Amino acid sequence: MMRLEESGLAGRAVLLTGASGGIGGALGRRLISAGARVAFAAGGRYAEAKLLAEEAWEIGLDAVALEGDLADPLTPERLVQEATDALGPIDVLIPNAGYAPRRIRLAVDTRTWDRTLAVNLRAPFLLAQEVIPAMMARRYGRLVFISSTAAFIGGIVGPHYAASKAGLHGLVHALAPQVAGHGVTVNAVAPALIENTRMLPSLTEGSLSPAVPVGRYGRPEEVADLVMAVLHNGYLTDQVIGLNGGIHPR
Numbered sequence: 248m249m250r251l252e253e254s255g256l257a258g259r260a261v262l263l264t265g266a267s268g269g270i271g272g273a274l275g276r277r278l279i280s281a282g283a284r285v286a287f288a289a290g291g292r293y294a295e296a297k298l299l300a301e302e303a304w305e306i307g308l309d310a311v312a313l314e315g316d317l318a319d320p321l322t323p324e325r326l327v328q329e330a331t332d333a334l335g336p337i338d339v340l341i342p343n344a345g346y347a348p349r350r351i352r353l354a355v356d357t358r359t360w361d362r363t364l365a366v367n368l369r370a371p372f373l374l375a376q377e378v379i380p381a382m383m384a385r386r387y388g389r390l391v392f393i394s395s396t397a398a399f400i401g402g403i404v405g406p407h408y409a410a411s412k413a414g415l416h417g418l419v420h421a422l423a424p425q426v427a428g429h430g431v432t433v434n435a436v437a438p439a440l441i442e443n444t445r446m447l448p449s450l451t452e453g454s455l456s457p458a459v460p461v462g463r464y465g466r467p468e469e470v471a472d473l474v475m476a477v478l479h480n481g482y483l484t485d486q487v488i489g490l491n492g493g494i495h496p497r
């Protein structure tokens with residue numbers, strides 16, 4: 248008989264932030280295809296999250312579109328409450344929303360620093376804090392943080408962004424061992440240069456970067472496929488998995 252932690256995502260309740268973005272949209276569609284019941288959370292672009300919810304409704308799946316500014320420390324608790332009210336206890340948390348204002352070298356003011364750390368690091372922790380106790384009680388849970396290769400190599404956005412993403416790795420390593428015995432896995436996926444996102448809009452053939460060994464930028468669907476593989480694997484935990492076209496060994 249198939250054990251619960253080896254079963255698929257059909258019927259699982261998922262909270263996906265950044266659902267209005269490039270990676271969030273691709274991942275949201277993969278989750279719908281897998282039969283998950285998803286709370287799609289947007290920042291300012293609620294209409295994009297609503298579109299995903301409508302796609303799920305069309306094939307008879309429960310879904311809800313939510314919105315909120317994750318720089319506000321009260322938003323994570325509210326989003327979890329609204330998602331739980333609509334779908335029941337959260338089985339899968341994917342804090343995918345990210346804030347990446349480019350700043351050159353040291354030119355990062357405290358407002359930019361604080362907002363970046365609030366959205367990219369504090370909010371994922373506050374969301375995890377809200378959902379983990381019920382996951383442990385139910386002996387099933389999946390957390391996948393969306394990091395960045397910038398956490399390893401600095402990257403092109405700036406020190407505030409790299410530091411916020413590196414902080415997620417600490418969060419993975421702090422949380423995963425504490426919950427592993429309760430059926431809850433905690434991992435991060437760290438992509439680089441994913442086009443067709445707001446962070447890296449569509450690029451033409453001529454602009455392909457020779458700095459990416461595979462010779463092209465990544466696609467949101469490729470990030471989504473890797474996240475889905477992580478979600479399906481109950482033996483994979485406490486890992487940061489790179490997806491970067493060979494830019495960096497991790």
Ligand SMILES: NC(=O)c1ccc[n+]([C@@H]2O[C@H](COP(=O)([O-])OP(=O)(O)OC[C@H]3O[C@@H](n4cnc5c(N)ncnc54)[C@H](OP(=O)(O)O)[C@@H]3O)[C@@H](O)[C@H]2O)c1
Pocket residue numbers: 264265266267268269270271289290291292293315316317318343344345346347366393394395396437438439440441442443444445446447
């Ligand atoms: N694209 C890349 O090359 C790349 C590389 C490495 C890592 N990543 C990471 O991948 C994740 C997804 O980004 P993406 O590439 O899909 O970029 P994107 O298209 O710009 O999407 C970013 C998402 O984050 C949401 N968001 C931003 N600030 C927010 C806030 N204050 N409150 C709530 N939501 C907020 C946006 O919501 P609204 O638009 O509704 O405001 C949007 O849904 C991010 O964590 C990013 O750091 C991306």
